[in-house]
Amino acid sequence: MGKAIHVVFLDDEHSTLEIIRHEFSQEPYGVFLTNNPDQAMELIRKEKIKVVVSDQVMPNVTGVKFLQNIKQYDPNIVRILLTAHADFSAAEEAINIGEVYRVINKPWKSIDLLSTVRRATERYDLTIRAELTNERLKAMYEIQREFTSTVSHELRTPLASIKTAIDLVVKKTLGKINPEQEEVLGRAKKNVDRLKRLIDDILDLTKMESGKLKMSFMKNDIHQAVREVVEAQKDFAQSRGLQLKMSLDNGVPFVAFDSDRIMQVLNNLVGNAIKFTKQGGITIKTSKKFEDEYILISVIDTGKGIAEENLSKLFKKFHQIESAEANEEGGTGLGLAISKEIINLHGGKIWAESKFDKGTTFHFTIPIEEKFNSTSA
Amino acid sequence: MRILLIDDDQDLCQLTKKVLEMNGYTVDAFFEAASGVKYARQNRPNLILMDIILPGLTGPEIIASLKTDQQFINIPVVFLSALVSGDDVESEGIMVGGLKYQTIGKPYEIDKLLAIVKKYAK
Numbered sequence: 460m461g462k463a464i465h466v467v468f469l470d471d472e473h474s475t476l477e478i479i480r481h482e483f484s485q486e487p488y489g490v491f492l493t494n495n496p497d498q499a500m501e502l503i504r505k506e507k508i509k510v511v512v513s514d515q516v517m518p519n520v521t522g523v524k525f526l527q528n529i530k531q532y533d534p535n536i537v538r539i540l541l542t543a544h545a546d547f548s549a550a551e552e553a554i555n556i557g558e559v560y561r562v563i564n565k566p567w568k569s570i571d572l573l574s575t576v577r578r579a580t581e582r583y584d585l586t587i588r589a590e591l592t593n594e595r596l597k598a599m600y601e602i603q604r605e606f607t608s609t610v611s612h613e614l615r616t617p618l619a620s621i622k623t624a625i626d627l628v629v630k631k632t633l634g635k636i637n638p639e640q641e642e643v644l645g646r647a648k649k650n651v652d653r654l655k656r657l658i659d660d661i662l663d664l665t666k667m668e669s670g671k672l673k674m675s676f677m678k679n680d681i682h683q684a685v686r687e688v689v690e691a692q693k694d695f696a697q698s699r700g701l702q703l704k705m706s707l708d709n710g711v712p713f714v715a716f717d718s719d720r721i722m723q724v725l726n727n728l729v730g731n732a733i734k735f736t737k738q739g740g741i742t743i744k745t746s747k748k749f750e751d752e753y754i755l756i757s758v759i760d761t762g763k764g765i766a767e768e769n770l771s772k773l774f775k776k777f778h779q780i781e782s783a784e785a786n787e788e789g790g791t792g793l794g795l796a797i798s799k800e801i802i803n804l805h806g807g808k809i810w811a812e813s814k815f816d817k818g819t820t821f822h823f824t825i826p827i828e829e830k831f832n833s834t835s836a
Numbered sequence: 837m838r839i840l841l842i843d844d845d846q847d848l849c850q851l852t853k854k855v856l857e858m859n860g861y862t863v864d865a866f867f868e869a870a871s872g873v874k875y876a877r878q879n880r881p882n883l884i885l886m887d888i889i890l891p892g893l894t895g896p897e898i899i900a901s902l903k904t905d906q907q908f909i910n911i912p913v914v915f916l917s918a919l920v921s922g923d924d925v926e927s928e929g930i931m932v933g934g935l936k937y938q939t940i941g942k943p944y945e946i947d948k949l950l951a952i953v954k955k956y957a958k
Binding site: 611612615616618619620621622623624626627630632633651655 | 845847848851852854855858859918919941942943944945946
């Protein structure tokens with residue numbers, strides 16, 4: 460006695476219950492045996508029951524129906540059905556509708572029932588532990604998000620004064636400065652702007668990771684977004700002596716996407732491509748792929764390529780390929796991580812392919828099927 | 837063109853004042869809301885440019901109370917805030933009494949600030 464009751468057995472035959480009492484007397488947990496479904500339910504409401512085992516054929520209720528009630532009350536309680544041999548329809552119903560853990564035929568081997576119930580209690584413990592961990596993780600994410608947004612605000616405030624002060628001087632609003640002063644302050648400005656982008660990106664990414672980013676999905680023309688990005692990046696490409704081209708497939712249908720966010724991804728990919736391409740050009744290509752399930756957008760450059768072993772690391776936070784170019788360009792190391800989150804939120808995929816010395820292509824997909832209505836988080 | 841500027845960050849308040857003055861605006865700057873509001877009641881500014889988080893009442897609360905006063909209904913208000921990114925200028929706005937107010941993120945780009953001030957100050 461004194462063992463906590465973890466398992467409830469329901470059977471209308473007194474002799475069966477006696478056998479079970481005997482079989483389970485050595486178990487580390489207590490069992491409750493009854494022939495009354497109401498009594499069983501009452502105990503389940505009161506105690507922390509992990510497993511319920513029910514007979515199928517009883518005078519007032521079937522085992523399947525009873526276990527269904529248990530599932531409704533608490534889906535975590537693991538359910539087992541005892542059936543007379545060859546009662547296939549009951550077994551079928553129990554598995555397909557009642558989603559029971561196991562169906563055991565009568566008469567059973569003592570060891571079978573014992574080990575099944577033991578495994579069932581373990582399964583219950585695992586589920587509960589997973590749920591707890593999940594809740595803790597959610598709470599941690601929430602703390603992190605709150606912390607990040609507070610810190611961002613606190614960082615932006617002093618940064619605002621630094622930036623405005625530097626900009627005022629650099630813009631020569633307050634009077635002439637000599638070329639050396641201009642160069643020195645130019646470096647300060649570049650890094651202030653980089654710090655500002657970094658704060659914005661961290662905040663953005665934290666919002667995405669904690670599911671707090673508001674997205675607005677609208678059925679739209681991806682080519683419109685591509686054209687706008689090309690327009691925005693044209694001058695940057697030209698300043699590097701690079702061509703920015705489009706190869707648009709007219710068969711690409713309208714799909715649901717968040718226009719601002721997809722443009723953010725495209726701007727990031729095209730901006731990266733321009734930064735890391737010395738000569739040639741960048742092409743943005745669209746097409747329909749995978750049995751018309753997705754539209755595919757590809758940003759193709761003629762840069763020096765990325766080594767195979769670095770391709771998968773590209774989308775990790777703060778991962779930048781170590782190079783003088785990367786340092787000089789002042790990226791935040793978060794652009795691709797953010798792009799990946801955005802594409803994930805669209806139900807699509809993003810990846811990179813590269814041949815050394817031949818260039819790199821970044822692909823992303825957006826599902827054609829309308830999975831998203833007008834807005835969702 | 838008179839601008840009322842309220843920001844409890846004294847450094848940024850002075851710098852923003854300088855930016856605006858160097859571009860031809862007359863600026864009356866206050867570090868806290870009460871004296872700013874008192875000033876606004878006596879000298880109708882052409883534009884109110886204010887922080888959102890201020891000691892005591894928040895910017896939107898101040899505006900909500902000001903806007904019940906007939907003489908303030910036509911004075912445009914633009915918020916300045918580190919709560920939004922400077923890049924979100926176009927998309928983010930703060931709702932007060934069913935109206936959306938343009939919000940400039942901090943740190944701001946001088947050119948963007950000037951463009952918005954020019955658009956609203958009348």
